[in-house]
Amino acid sequence: MYVRYDHRMFSEAELLAVFRALSNPTRRQMLVWLKEPMSFPGQEPDDVEIGVCVTDIQQRTGLGQSTTSQYLAILRQAGLVVATRRGKWTYYRRDEANIARLLETLREVF
Amino acid sequence: MYVRYDHRMFSEAELLAVFRALSNPTRRQMLVWLKEPMSFPGQEPDDVEIGVCVTDIQQRTGLGQSTTSQYLAILRQAGLVVATRRGKWTYYRRDEANIARLLETLREVF
DNA sequence: ATCTTAGATCGAGATATCGCGAATCGTCAA
DNA sequence: TTGACGATTCGCGATATCTCGATCTAAGAT
Numbered sequence: 001m002y003v004r005y006d007h008r009m010f011s012e013a014e015l016l017a018v019f020r021a022l023s024n025p026t027r028r029q030m031l032v033w034l035k036e037p038m039s040f041p042g043q044e045p046d047d048v049e050i051g052v053c054v055t056d057i058q059q060r061t062g063l064g065q066s067t068t069s070q071y072l073a074i075l076r077q078a079g080l081v082v083a084t085r086r087g088k089w090t091y092y093r094r095d096e097a098n099i100a101r102l103l104e105t106l107r108e109v110f
Numbered sequence: 111m112y113v114r115y116d117h118r119m120f121s122e123a124e125l126l127a128v129f130r131a132l133s134n135p136t137r138r139q140m141l142v143w144l145k146e147p148m149s150f151p152g153q154e155p156d157d158v159e160i161g162v163c164v165t166d167i168q169q170r171t172g173l174g175q176s177t178t179s180q181y182l183a184i185l186r187q188a189g190l191v192v193a194t195r196r197g198k199w200t201y202y203r204r205d206e207a208n209i210a211r212l213l214e215t216l217r218e219v220f
Numbered sequence: 221a222t223c224t225t226a227g228a229t230c231g232a233g234a235t236a237t238c239g240c241g242a243a244t245c246g247t248c249a250a
Numbered sequence: 251t252t253g254a255c256g257a258t259t260c261g262c263g264a265t266a267t268c269t270c271g272a273t274c275t276a277a278g279a280t
Binding site (some may be wrong): 195 | 269
């Protein structure tokens with residue numbers, strides 16, 4: 001089955017959300033950390049596909065729980081991560097396809 | 111004569127400056143406009159290499175003179191443009207090598 | 221020397237971001 | 251149904267960004 005890649009460029013509004021999201025070092029760090037979900041303590045191999053829960057991410061940031069939740073929401077609204085609720089937990093993982101599309105847009109417009 | 115490209119990655123501090131600079135739509139626009147210096151009115155072919163003066167850029171932004179000057183300083187501090195003073199005028203042009211290096215860094219770390 | 225012009229810098233008010241703790245919501249377990 | 255727990259949302263004070271007009275600097279022009 002063929003899956004054609006999405007090559008639409010990011011709109012001005014989407015770029016604004018992305019650059020605002022990434023203009024915070026902690027949020028940028030979160031995105032990098034999520035490249036290696038297994039590096040989070042207590043992460044099971046089965047969890048890799050769904051992502052990492054807020055509490056585990058919060059441990060690494062050192063920020064408060066509410067701040068961490070907000071920052072992840074900002075990354076999600078910028079299209080950089082995907083959230084999946086399972087039971088009491090919300091798991092976050094990178095949106096690799098969209099990040100690739102973003103990098104393509106950046107190469108095009110800058 | 112060989113000129114070897116610089117492949118050093120952007121540091122955390124440099125990335126912070128870049129993302130902050132580009133999290134403003136007008137500043138992002140400036141960078142795009144400067145890809146076509148000849149599109150500025152009154153631009154001579156000889157001026158292309160040195161860039162565009164502040165007043166010409168200000169005309170296009172619609173912002174005040176001081177704001178435009180500050181925004182260009184922010185882009186310069188982020189390493190995205192180069193300023194050249196000639197007489198009373200300051201000309202700004204894109205720092206293409208550094209922008210290319212930035213895009214490489216982004217592909218590496220994100 | 222004085223005036224003008226291009227740009228940079230300063231000071232300030234409006235708005236936005238940062239990060240916190242408290243309150244709230246949703247889900248599971250007693 | 252009540253309690254506990256993970257996560258989100260709310261309210262807030264501190265800090266930063268936005269944009270302006272005014273002032274200052276440096277370089278021609280008179």
